[in-house]
Amino acid sequence: MSKKAFVPQSGESTVISSGAAPRASAVQALPPASVAEQRAGLTSGGSLLTPVTAKGKAAAERNRGVKENRVQVAVRLRPFTRADSNVTERCVQAEGDQGIKLFKPGEQPHEFYYDYVFSEGQEEVYDCIGKPMLADAFEGYNVTLFAYGQTGSGKTYSILGEKGNEGVIPRFCRALLGLAQEKLEQDPTLSVKIAMTFIEIYNEKVRDLLERKRPGQHELTTLEIHEDKDKKVFVDGISVHTILNIDRITQLLEFGMSQRQTSETDMNETSSRSHSVCQLHLSQSHDPPHPDLRDVESIINIVDLAGSERQSHTHAVGERFEEAKKINLSLLMLGRALNSFSEGKGPPPLRESKLTRILSESFGGNSRTWMLACISPSTYNFYETFSTLQYAQNAKNIVNNARVNAVAQKLELRQLKIQYSLLQELYDKEKEKSRQLQMELRDRSAQLNAASEEVEALRAQLEGRPPPRRTSGQPLFVGRTKLSLRNILQQASNYVTLPLISDNPDNDGALLIVNTFPVLDKDKPQFTYADAEEGLMELLGKRLDLVVHVIGAKNIPAAYSARVYCKYVFKFKERQSYQSEERKGQCDPEFDYKKRFAWSDLSREQAEYLMSGDVLTFEVIGHPLADGPGEGWTSPSAADTTASPPSVKAAVSAFSDSTPTPIPKATVQFSPTQPPPPPRH
DSSP states (O other): OOTTTOOOOSSSEEEEOTTSOOOOOOBOOSOOOOHHHHHTTOSTTHHHHSOOSHHHHHHHHHHTTOOOOBOEEEEEEOOOOGGGTTOOOBOEEEETTTEEEEOOTTSOOEEEEOSEEEOSOHHHHIIIIIHHHHHHHHHTOOEEEEEEEBTTSSHHHHHHEETTEEOHHHHHHHHHHHHHHHHHHHOTTEEEEEEEEEEEEETTEEEETTOOOOTTOOSOOEEEEEEOTTOOEEEETEEEEEOOSHHHHHHHHHHHHHHSOEEOOSSOTTEEOSEEEEEEEEEEEESSOOTTSOEEEEEEEEEEOOOBOOHHHHOOOTHHHHHHHHHHHHHHHHHHHHHHHHHTOSOOOGGGSHHHHHTTTTSSSSOEEEEEEEEOOBGGGHHHHHHHHHHHHHHHTOBOOOOOOEEOOOOOHHHHHHHHHHHHHHHHHHHHHHHHHHHHHHHHHHHHHHHHHHHHHHHHHHHTSOOOOOOOOOOOEEEEEEEEHHHHHTOOSSOEEEEOBOSOTTOSSOEEEEEEEEOOOTTSOBOOHHHHHHOGGGTTTOBEEEEEEEEEEEOOOGGGOSEEEEEEEEGGGTTOEEEOOOEESOSSOEEEEEEEEEESSOOHHHHHHHHSSEEEEEEEEEEOGGGOOOTTOOOOOHHHHHSOOHHHHHHHHTSOSSOOOOOOGGGSOOOSSSOOOOOOO
8 A cells, every 4th residue: 555545543452532523534536436337347346346246236237227215125035053053944035136035834924025035155245235235335325234133143244254364344344445445546646544343342342443452451451432513423432543555453342352241152153142233434635725626534333242141041040141231232222213213203212222313323323334134044933034024124214314425625825716716717608608608699590581581582572562761780688587486575685787688798787777676555465475484275266566667778789789679578567568668879778768667466377477487577678779879878987887866876875775655556558558457356
């Protein structure tokens, strides 16, 4: 491993005390690829992420393009062992890649379906679970795998394996280091750091399995669980070990397992008497920071639960019996938490045991989670197998809220200026490209108009009538904007400034200034936006009475200021349009055009229209100077185009922040040819 890949902390390990949860330093990486692509082997690390077993390939094909927040559940059916008490009558069998059938003589068989069912070697377990976990972790998601089942069902074997037949953790760690190195070789700015912790929960005591005992110390130190300011759970006083290579991981795992509580029972020679949690902290960061490359971090939890025990099978007595009671109690609390999450009934009892507190993010929280349920094939363990399958069925119904853990980058001022310059350059290029396209569109439009006029002239000649009058061929400036019902009824200030959208390449920030306000009537229930939020039926029979005041426009291109006016329509009555007076030779025309609209006893048709979205549609139209500026036109000065017109300012200041007073009828303009819409009853 290169030094850049993993920079060790001073000393062998770091102890995390109260104040912060353990964190690995950031890893600078390429933008994370999608999980689907990584699972398909289409990105860096394809050989490390691509399934090699038939079951793994089938699972990858099923999950292609799918990001699943539901807890993924797998069942592993082990061969017959000593734990079956020499009873070789089978009670369970695998049905394809996802089905399990449980049967007992004289009873109807029980059928279960899960995401995966394993009945062969370690490779297919890692293919279907370990590789998707690795892909998610490098993308920045927290991931969790926990193995559950009765004692002697093969949990520890699945998680750790044995020499020559490794389990999930050794395979996962080897691929984790290999994929990190591949990414570093691709991106010279990438920095990666991986750290490891390893704890056990024994008789409801949390202990650091990587603690080095002092002379005369017989038991590991009991540690406390705390929450940081972000409500994240961490173990106070745990040691965090930097990972440099696979040999270091192997050394730590072997040392931790040597300190884990195990003992012999009638069902298992090395029965785990504690729950173990191996936690890896993967962090990716960029040096120097770059806004286009995301820094992410993730926490990888691999949990080996102690097996549930039936005293009549294990014949545990004394200390072993007390251990079994604690194990079963913590598993009971975990089961209740799973039921609460899956059924959505009340808050889950996460504080009832140390195990549920530590795994609180793994169920319903910020994590992608896999459950590996290990079962026995023998009728001797029928009830334990049935219980495990039901446990796994409940876990299938839990949906987490996994999200990418992005780390905020600390960009220096110089880097921010560079990024600003790059963005400004990109914006200017896109703006110029847009202007060129608009000019090309205008030229094509002019050519089309000329061709159309030529066709009309030929047609007139054939019909023996005078040719039509030729237009100037120069297009108009047309700027469009809209107001929604929310804009109208929740207007926070005395006016709104709306950007005018136009295809004209000369448009450079043209604006329309509008004010809308309701006219109150105490004798009739008034329409409010709260009514709209309640639903359509709340609007029926209400009254809507408002004034639309078009104050003016700004920044109309000087080349199109010969004649400028504003038109608008209510979309409900599009044939009724309303137009202000023309303003000649003004880039910042003042329209001061008011109209009052009233609907009483809103009908269903009117209410549906008001709920539909945009209510008012405005157009500001400017004629080119080639059409003639008209009388009184003067070239606008720089002061005219940058300062607000006095009358616009006066119009704006005429309204206060308080509830607007109804405009007197004398000031409301009604066109004799275009009356306002009549009230509907």
